[in-house]
Amino acid sequence: MNKQKLPHGIEWTRVQKCVDGTTITLPGYTWNPTGGCFHGCTWQMPDGSTTECYAKTVAERLATSSYDQGFEHHYWRPDALKQPLKLKDPAGIFVGSMADLFGHWVPAEQIQQVIDVMKQADWHTFQTLSKYPMRLPEFNPFPQNVWVGVSLPAGHMMKAEGAARALKAYLRHMEQVEASIRFMSIEPLWFDAASVFEEWLETHDRLPFEWVIIGAASNGRTIFQPKQEWVQSLLEIFDKQCIPVFFKGNLKWNPWREEFPSNLVGIPSQLATMKIA
Template sequence: MAESSIEWTDATWNPTTGCDQTSPGCDNCYALTMAARLKAMGQAKYQVDGGPRTSGSGFALTIHPDTLSIPLRWSKPRMIFVNSMSDLFHRDVPVTFIRDVFAVMAETPRHTYQLLTKRSKRLGQLADVLDWPPNLWVGTSVETQSYEFRVDHLREVPAAVRFLSIEPLLGPVAVNLDGIDWVIVGGESGPSCRPVDPESIRAIRDACVDSGTPFFFKQWGGQRPKSNGRLLDGRAWGEYPARSVAASA
């Protein structure tokens, strides 16, 4: 568990680490870059393959049962981003372990858990065999219009809050916000960051305003995450769903 600099959460918890690339939003994966850095510092839990950043490359999926007890020891309520360095619904994560992670969430109702996945199809397939705690928010990533189908999968999930992470925004995205409780938007950061279109951001914001969906603009992006700030048309958009279970630290 680690305190987080991500604007929309307080801390991160990684019961698994590792992933592989599944769509264009992964091309400049921050987790892959960070994993390589952490491995160089001697953290053996990160097994980076060293391959080119093309589809299928990444760092080895590893399960960490020893981390399951960490949220139990954290007494202060927090917003916790689950698997900032992995994807809990990766095909190599056993259903039994996903259940174990969900059980920890249920045992710690003081926390609010934010789980984000690109594997929306598996998320939907497993929805009926998981016990859904009321303090779990579940989201999926939609970086271009081509991945809007993930939103349909997300709507099948009985999570207390369903959210979209439209980051990095790589082109115009228009989605049906029915059944969606929160939208996060952000530009890409890092040395190879791709530019973000301000009008595409405004279109998503306007759709959220029209539908009454809370809108969170995380960043414009750039060489560093905070290079260009996060003001949109002169204001910071930092809205959250009304159904917060735990207070943000």
């Protein structure tokens, strides 16, 4: 497991919770009992360059050790399974920062073993993130301490219209997920996703998630900010829906927001949001 240290770590693993009226920040970790991914995500940047998955770049750096079969390979690491159980202090743990745990290539028994550990280590808050949400309902109901996330479709082989269609399908799958917190990672925000959420709300009362992360696009050290109107439209929708918003550090926006959902069981997210900004 890797502890996430600011300013370079994954900041949203440092979950904030309200305990007895006091806000506490949990230390953040990543945990990779599986590794590798076949999704092949790439994004076209506004300057015409193409950026690839950050995990793939990291894996290629580690090619001689942990990723000796390349990134497009499924690694199962049973030795890593018990790691969260050994960490005694409560933490926020992002599961699969170097993988898609719910990818179509991952055997169900392995996913179930990971879920069983998350259930056992119930003093931690686990966060999963997938670009294959059709598989999530297969594992319903998720343990109460697991936040189940879905990422915005990548640009790979898709233009914005195709990604919008994929996002609509993602929402239908998320609606089927039984988890205390479902969340959507809109990072990078590379097309006008707000229109998809607006369309969803024409026929539904609520969006099918309780927390959202918004971030900019980056290629190496170059950051590409999303259009202001895309962010503004999203914030208007999420505020109306009382969905807490967490900004990734690469986004430029004022006023700044780093909001978390409450992880309290049985309390509707709209009543239990905790505004921190």
